[in-house]
Amino acid sequence: MRNVPDFSTLHRSSIGFERIFDLLEAAQSQPSDNWPPFDTMKLSEDRYRITMAVAGFRRDEIEISVQENLLVIRGERKNDIEGEYLHRGIAYRPFMRRFELAEHVVVTEAHLADGLLNINFIRELPEAKKPRRIEINSDDAIMAKVRQIEQQVSG
Numbered sequence: 001m002r003n004v005p006d007f008s009t010l011h012r013s014s015i016g017f018e019r020i021f022d023l024l025e026a027a028q029s030q031p032s033d034n035w036p037p038f039d040t041m042k043l044s045e046d047r048y049r050i051t052m053a054v055a056g057f058r059r060d061e062i063e064i065s066v067q068e069n070l071l072v073i074r075g076e077r078k079n080d081i082e083g084e085y086l087h088r089g090i091a092y093r094p095f096m097r098r099f100e101l102a103e104h105v106v107v108t109e110a111h112l113a114d115g116l117l118n119i120n121f122i123r124e125l126p127e128a129k130k131p132r133r134i135e136i137n138s139d140d141a142i143m144a145k146v147r148q149i150e151q152q153v154s155g
Contacts, residue, residue, distance in 0.1 A: 055115035
């Protein structure tokens with residue numbers, strides 16, 4: 001049996017965090033399907049990669065889409081195999097994986113090789129969100145600017 005936390009107390013005492021609570025509640029209710037297996041990696045401060053094992057799937061059998069902050073990867077193998085299976089141990093079943101992306105995280109590329117699908121991401125902060133240095137003015141600098149403005153007005 002799964003313990004599902006109750007976020008109602010947090011809803012009462014916070015404002016603007018609805019998306020985070022929705023993500024936490026959705027994560028608790030999702031079935032834990034481990035197909036296909038995947039790794040997530042942090043390559044640097046603002047670069048990431050998902051590597052998914054999709055052996056047997058061709059490029060045209062996999063679809064990757066991004067809408068707002070949701071990455072969806074779907075795969076469905078076309079039935080082009082002739083003959084009768086005596087044993088079927090390789091899973092070619094259709095799949096769909098969803099990944100919530102943080103704000104300002106964008107997909108830069110996807111590459112399929114040797115049965116591994118690699119999807120690369122980067123976090124691109126807008127200039128307004130990046131840290132910036134604020135100069136500290138002295139009284140002398142302020143007075144010089146005031147005199148310059150007074151000269152322009154009277155001149």
